Every structure is written in C-alpha cells, then in structure tokens.
Amino acid sequence: MSEVAxxxxxxxxxxxxxxxxxxxxxxxVLLGLWVLCGVGLAAYLLAAWNPELFEKYLPYYLSGLVxxxxxxxxxxxxxxxxxxxxxxxxxxxxxxxxxxxxGYVYFFRGTPLLAQTFLIYYGLGSFRPELQALGLWTxxxxxxxxxxxxxxxxxxxxxxEILRGAIASVPRGQWEAGSALGLSxxxxxxxxxxxxxxxxxLRPYGNEIILMIKGxxxxxIITVYDLMGETRRAYSRTFDxxxxxxxxxxYLTIVELLRNVVDWIERRITVHLKR
Numbered sequence: 584m585s586e587v588a589x590x591x592x593x594x595x596x597x598x599x600x601x602x603x604x605x606x607x608x609x610x611x612v613l614l615g616l617w618v619l620c621g622v623g624l625a626a627y628l629l630a631a632w633n634p635e636l637f638e639k640y641l642p643y644y645l646s647g648l649v650x651x652x653x654x655x656x657x658x659x660x661x662x663x664x665x666x667x668x669x670x671x672x673x674x675x676x677x678x679x680x681x682x683x684x685x686g687y688v689y690f691f692r693g694t695p696l697l698a699q700t701f702l703i704y705y706g707l708g709s710f711r712p713e714l715q716a717l718g719l720w721t722x723x724x725x726x727x728x729x730x731x732x733x734x735x736x737x738x739x740x741x742x743x744e745i746l747r748g749a750i751a752s753v754p755r756g757q758w759e760a761g762s763a764l765g766l767s768x769x770x771x772x773x774x775x776x777x778x779x780x781x782x783x784x785l786r787p788y789g790n791e792i793i794l795m796i797k798g799x800x801x802x803x804i805i806t807v808y809d810l811m812g813e814t815r816r817a818y819s820r821t822f823d824x825x826x827x828x829x830x831x832x833x834y835l836t837i838v839e840l841l842r843n844v845v846d847w848i849e850r851r852i853t854v855h856l857k858r
Contacts, residue, residue: 624828631825640817640826647813648833654727654802654809655795658734665735666742673747684743691740697801699737704729704805730802734795741791749784750776782852789845793838800834810834 601607672684691699707714707723714720722728753776761771803812814830817823 628825628828631823633823633825636821636823637829640813640821643813643817644810644829644833647808647810650807650812651796651799651809652837654730654734654807655792655799657731658738659792659795661731661735662738662742665739666746669739669743670746670750673743674750688740688743691737692744696733696737696798697804700730700733700801700805703733726802726805726807730805730807734799738791738795742788745784745787745791746780749780749787752783753779782849785849785852786845789841793841796837796841797834 669684669687672680673688675681675684703723704726707729711720711724714723750772757775757779758768758771761768761775766774799809800811802809803815806812808816810830810833814826817826
C-alpha cells in the first residue's frame with residue numbers, strides 16, 4: 584500500500600514594521616517641509632496672479648528661452664566636436680600631448696564658468712588694439728560670441744573627460760577581439776568600442792547638458808538677454824517677485840523634460856541588455 588506524501592507550506596509571518604529611527608524621522612520632517620513649501624508657493628502664485636503682467640512679459644520670456652536653448656545647443660555641439668581630439672590627446676601615450684590636454688581639462692573644470700566668461704569677454708576686451716590688428720575684434724566685442732566661446736571651451740573639457748572615461752571602461756578584450764577580426768584600431772573604435780562607451784556616457788552627457796542649461800543664466804551678467812536676462816529686466820520694471828518664480832518653473836520644466844528624454848533613450852539602447 585503506497586503512501587502519498589503531503590507537502591505542507593508554512594506561511595512566513597509578516598515582517599515587523601520598520602522602526603522610527605532618527606534618520607527616518609528626519610527624512611519625514613524634511614519631506615513634510617518640502618510639501619509645505621510647495622503648497623505655500625502654489626498659494627502665493629494663486630494669490631499674486633496678475634494676468635496682465637503675465638500676458639505682457641510672456642513674449643519676452645519665450646524670446647529669452649529661445650536664446651538660452653540656442654546658446655546651450657550650439658555650445659554643446661561645438662563642445663562635443665572639440666572634446667573628441669581632447670579625449671584622444673588625454674589617452675595618448677605621448678606625455679607632451681597628454682600633458683597639454685590634461686592642463687586644458689584641469690583649468691576649465693577647476694575654475695568657475697562665470698570667471699571663464701569674464702576672462703573672455705572683459706579680459707580679452709582689454710586687448711582691443713591687438714585684436715583689431717588680427718581682425719578678431721568683431722568677434723570678441725559681441726557678448727553673444729564670447730558666451731558661446733566660453734561655454735564651448737568649458738563643456739568640451741567636461742565632455743572630453745566623460746568620453747575618455749567611457750572609452751576606458753570598455754574592457755581591453757574588445758580591442759583584442761577587433762584586432763583578431765582584422766579590424767584597424769579606428770574601425771574597432773568606431774564599430775565596437777564607441778557603441779559600448781556611449782551607453783556608459785549617456786547619463787553623464789545628460790547631466791552635463793542640464794548643468795549647462797542652469798549655468799547659462801550667468802550670461803545675463805554680460806548683457807545677453809537669455810531667460811534669466813529677460814527675468815531680471817521684468818523684475819527691474821515691476822519689482823514683482825513672481826517674475827523669478829516663473830523663470831524657476833521654466834528651468835525646472837526644461838530639466839525634467841531632459842531627464843525623461845535621457846531615461847527614454849537609455850531604455851531604448853539597453854533593451855538587449857535586459858533580455
């Protein structure tokens with residue numbers, strides 16, 4: 584007579600509630616304060632809402648937003664082009680070449696963007712006779728061109744380090760595999776290494792664009808009427824604090840859109856890694 588074995592499952596007891604530690608209490612308090620600040624800000628905007636003021640300065644804000652996006656877009660593209668040779672120089676075995684690239688990256692990453700912009704706009708402006716003799720004064724007398732130059736040089740240094748780190752993160756075996764297939768170093772870099780490196784570099788690139796958008800507000804100091812420049816002009820004419828709140832909300836919206844775009848791109852290009 585055969586016996587049938589029965590398997591009994593023992594239910595695990597529910598996990599005990601998490602204790603209210605000091606860190607958890609502090610986090611809850613800070614979260615509550617942020618919620619109160621958000622509610623207070625929304626209440627202030629509703630109470631101080633001035634539709635006539637909004638309609639009057641909305642075109643100026645949109646014009647400033649276009650200037651901001653144009654400045655950042657041009658700087659990011661030019662910086663990306665410049666970062667490629669700088670990253671190559673950083674990876675070079677030639678000490679002189681690598682040292683020059685290191686000095687460039689060290690300077691532009693180690694000094695404030697505001698100081699770099701002032702050095703180019705005000706500093707080089709003191710050499711007006713020399714620049715006129717070289718035919719460069721037309722470029723350096725314009726705040727817009729000086730801002731583009733400063734932002735390009737700054738972001739190129741950051742992008743070069745992002746690219747260098749991403750390439751260095753690819754295992755050495757990938758280079759050896761490309762060589763075994765008969766590919767040249769350039770073909771191996773373009774077809775094997777860079778596709779893997781760009782996955783690693785995607786989020787740092789996204790962060791760099793976000794930092795550039797937020798940092799672009801400094802160009803208002805050198806008379807470029809970007810979003811912050813138009814905000815300062817609106818406040819100087821109205822002395823209404825909500826003009827700055829509008830600008831903050833626009834910057835926050837741009838950053839959030841960029842963050843979601845980067846998340847979407849990352850999901851698209853890493854589908855094969857999740858299967």
